[in-house]
Amino acid sequence: MKRLHWLLLAGMVVASGAEAQERKTPYWASIATGNALLRTGPERTYPATWRYRRRDLPVQVIKVYGNWRRIKEQDGTEGWMLATLLSAKRTAIVTGDTPAEMYADADAGSRIAWRAEPGVVGQVSKCEDGWCLFDVAGKKGYIQTDHIWGVDPGEEVE
Structure with a gap:
């Protein structure tokens, strides 16, 4: 009975992995x-x-x-x-030749929280209206999507 349980569980894991790849x-x-x-x-x-x-x-x-x-x-x-x-x-990499500003809010008028050098990789989330929340090793801020590669223009990311 335990063997059947493990076989069924393994089948579910394989199926969910396959769905994630499709x-x-x-x-x-x-x-x-x-x-x-x-x-x-x-x-x-x-x-x-x-x-x-x-x-x-x-x-x-x-x-x-x-x-x-x-x-x-x-x-x-x-x-x-x-x-x-x-x-x-979901990650992105900073593009361009100069550091990109990471703002406290998704607004260029808000406080600059950090600056990220070109080539820096961070995790992206909460993308909408041309902004993404960008997390570089715990240092978070909103970055404009035209300063990163890894998000489509106009794409919304949860």
Whole structure:
């Protein structure tokens, strides 16, 4: 009886994982580990072109093929990655050449809480009307979406 219970539970976990991966493309994801390979094709036999050492980098999933995802990076580079190396955690990276202001409220007239250097990665939430709440290691503030890559223009994120 215990074995049947574990088999049913395992089946539910696999099913919920599969449902989570069946999203309409394109969609945003992030690198889930500090050791992820980008490949030229959707199999382990294809050569790796890059090894990601930085977790939480935002990527855009543009195609699904079985357990593989074709992703696009901020600079336009594309390649294939195993779905298990990706997370649904929403992150973004600061763009531009100068630090981006993070405000206390979603209003450029509010107090500047922090400034984030280009290349800084943070978690995004509460995105609407061109603003996202941006959390960089516990330092939070609202940032304009045209200063980050990882959110579509006009997209609302919970």
